[in-house]
Amino acid sequence: xxxxxxxxxxxxxxxxxxxxxxxxxxxxxxxxxxxxxxxxxxxxxxxxxxxxxxxxxxxxxxxxxxxxxxxxxxxxxxxxxxxxxxxxxxxxxxxxxxxxxxxxxxxxxxxxxxxxxxxxxxxxxxxxxxxxxxxxxxxxxxxxxxxxxxxxxxxxxxxxxxxxxxxxxxxxxxxxxxxxxxxxxxxxxxxxxxxxxxxxxxxxxxxxxxxxxxxxxxxxxxxxxxxxxxxxxxxxxxxxxxxxxxxxxxxxxxxxxxxxxxxxxxxxxxxxxxxxxxxxxxxxxxxxxxxxxxxxxxxxxxxxxxxxxxxxxxxxxxxxxxxxxxxxxxxxxxxxxxxxxxxxxxxxxxxxxxxxxxxxxxxxxxxxxxxxxxxxxxxxxxxxxxxxxxxxxxxxxxxxxxxxxxxxxxxxxxxxxxxxxxxxxxxxxxxxxxxxxxxxxxxxxxxxxxxxxxxxxxxxxxxxxxxxxxxxxxxxxxxxxxxxxxxxxxxxxxxxxxxxxxxxxxxxxxxxxxxxxxxxxxxxxxxxxxxxxxxxxxxxxxxxxxxxxxxxxxxxxxxxxxxxxxxxxxxxxxxxxxx
Numbered sequence: 178x179x180x181x182x183x184x185x186x187x188x189x190x191x192x193x194x195x196x197x198x199x200x201x202x203x204x205x206x207x208x209x210x211x212x213x214x215x216x217x218x219x220x221x222x223x224x225x226x227x228x229x230x231x232x233x234x235x236x237x238x239x240x241x242x243x244x245x246x247x248x249x250x251x252x253x254x255x256x257x258x259x260x261x262x263x264x265x266x267x268x269x270x271x272x273x274x275x276x277x278x279x280x281x282x283x284x285x286x287x288x289x290x291x292x293x294x295x296x297x298x299x300x301x302x303x304x305x306x307x308x309x310x311x312x313x314x315x316x317x318x319x320x321x322x323x324x325x326x327x328x329x330x331x332x333x334x335x336x337x338x339x340x341x342x343x344x345x346x347x348x349x350x351x352x353x354x355x356x357x358x359x360x361x362x363x364x365x366x367x368x369x370x371x372x373x374x375x376x377x378x379x380x381x382x383x384x385x386x387x388x389x390x391x392x393x394x395x396x397x398x399x400x401x402x403x404x405x406x407x408x409x410x411x412x413x414x415x416x417x418x419x420x421x422x423x424x425x426x427x428x429x430x431x432x433x434x435x436x437x438x439x440x441x442x443x444x445x446x447x448x449x450x451x452x453x454x455x456x457x458x459x460x461x462x463x464x465x466x467x468x469x470x471x472x473x474x475x476x477x478x479x480x481x482x483x484x485x486x487x488x489x490x491x492x493x494x495x496x497x498x499x500x501x502x503x504x505x506x507x508x509x510x511x512x513x514x515x516x517x518x519x520x521x522x523x524x525x526x527x528x529x530x531x532x533x534x535x536x537x538x539x540x541x542x543x544x545x546x547x548x549x550x551x552x553x554x555x556x557x558x559x560x561x562x563x564x565x566x567x568x569x570x571x572x573x574x575x576x577x578x579x580x581x582x583x584x585x586x587x588x589x590x591x592x593x594x595x596x597x598x599x600x601x602x603x604x605x606x607x608x609x610x611x612x613x614x615x616x617x618x619x620x621x622x623x624x625x626x627x628x629x630x631x632x633x634x635x636x637x638x639x640x641x642x643x644x645x646x647x648x649x650x651x652x653x654x655x656x657x658x659x660x661x662x663x664x665x666x667x668x669x670x671x672x673x674x675x676x677x678x679x680x681x682x683x684x685x686x687x688x689x690x691x692x693x694x695x696x697x698x699x700x701x702x703x704x705x706x707x708x709x710x711x712x713x714x715x716x717x718x719x720x721x722x723x724x725x726x727x728x729x730x731x732x733x734x735x736x737x738x739x740x741x742x743x744x745x746x747x748x749x750x751x752x753x754x755x756x
Contacts, residue, residue: 239288247283261371380575411436522545566595
């Protein structure tokens with residue numbers, strides 16, 4: 178079996194920190210010695226199922242110790258982990274199983290119903306089922322069930338089913354079958370990590386062991402000035418199936434440090450964990466930090482142990498960073514990355530001064546190009562351009578997606594660069610600034626309007642919780658700027674006119690929203706990113722439907738129906754500054 182550099186890193190961390198707490202879950206602590214024993218027993222159990230080097234195994238679990246144990250055990254076997262969001266329904270998981278060529282799936286009993294349906298669509302060789310409390314003491318499991326605090330699900334004992342406890346004890350009853358080979362995947366992979374799938378089906382990104390280990394080390398180096406090596410206590414603030422969650426969560430374990438794992442993101446529980454376990458690192462998307470700021474009981478908790486707060490996954494509004502520092506006395510350090518870049522492309526070094534709004538400097542072992550997205554030629558110094566990234570271990574294609582690979586990965590100068598599709602700017606001092614996603618630039622009267630800039634201005638308004646801005650087609654000016662806004666609960670008297678007046682004081686005239694529509698919530702991906710594309714498509718459908726109705730009425734001699742004036746919130750959707 179080929180040696181796994183990730184398994185080697187974990188073995189060393191576990192040997193060096195054997196008595197240190199590695200993981201805390203539902204009040205139960207597991208030392209590195211405990212975790213190493215669980216990983217070894219689990220790897221032996223998976224081997225009895227026939228899992229061998231190169232086989233893909235899907236992890237379909239919410240946050241629990243078993244997620245981490247199985248992932249580490251697969252590295253020990255040289256197998257390829259395929260994390261799937263526990264929020265996916267059966268059809269999504271079935272797609273990933275089929276696309277990855279996986280024949281073994283590990284799931285929680287609460288998701289067994291979906292997993293059984295996956296098995297009906299794509300036959301599995303083995304289906305390993307675990308209860309969320311399987312690694313808790315028996316009395317905690319009993320108490321959790323008695324008080325209905327520990328979710329459980331009904332499991333049918335199909336011939337292909339075995340339990341996680343049977344893996345640990347060696348009592349595996351499923352006959353071992355032949356492992357699935359890599360089938361076109363390069364050697365030395367640790368996982369196939371599927372992107373969020375905002376454009377149709379998710380795409381599998383082949384992540385090598387060297388790439389993930391390098392990403393983990395680069396990420397940890399960014400906080401060393403504030404949190405000395407070997408002392409970090411990390412609150413798991415992003416999903417383990419996401420590259421941000423892996424770089425920070427798995428990264429802590431591979432560094433011999435502590436992870437506080439919450440079964441779900443409960444804000445009081447998060448604050449409680451920071452206070453009780455003296456957490457030093459808190460990370461997540463901008464949406465997490467904004468939500469914590471709005472939490473009305475935040476001041477009841479002692480958060481003074483925090484040393485490093487890190488935001489990534491989307492652009493952090495400047496007002497959120499300012500409010501966080503004013504309220505909790507901590508900077509939020511920002512980073513920028515992508516699944517296809519195996520995590521960070523740029524990072525803001527902790528404990529050093531940095532310009533407001535930056536997403537950091539280009540990370541070690543990464544190189545970037547900024548190019549004009551139309552001509553693909555490099556832009557001038559200080560000019561915004563589409564960011565391309567290269568690294569010695571980074572992926573060079575998607576799994577099983579040749580057309581998407583040709584669009585996203587390009588060869589230049591003997592290297593394969595990943596096109597992020599995002600527009601960034603690099604200043605003279607080497608600081609990167611996020612401008613927008615190229616697909617979300619709004620073209621109005623020949624001007625390019627950055628949706629993120631308009632959103633940031635709206636979110637500075639004290640009554641606004643969230644905003645999402647898209648371009649809507651307009652024959653007169655090309656596109657008009659439409660803002661979808663969520664107000665704070667209980668807000669009264671804030672109108673579309675007030676918000677546009679607010680924006681006029683902060684934005685160029687062509688950037689001010691033409692339309693404002695109030696919503697109770699905004700669509701987000703499973704990792705908390707705003708799905709502008711969904712709102713854009715919704716507006717296009719409305720326009721198409723209104724156009725069809727208008728054409729029908731015109732043919733019948735009736736009046737034309739204006740898309741802007743239709744619907745219950747027409748007063749807030751009409752153009753507010755039409756010349």
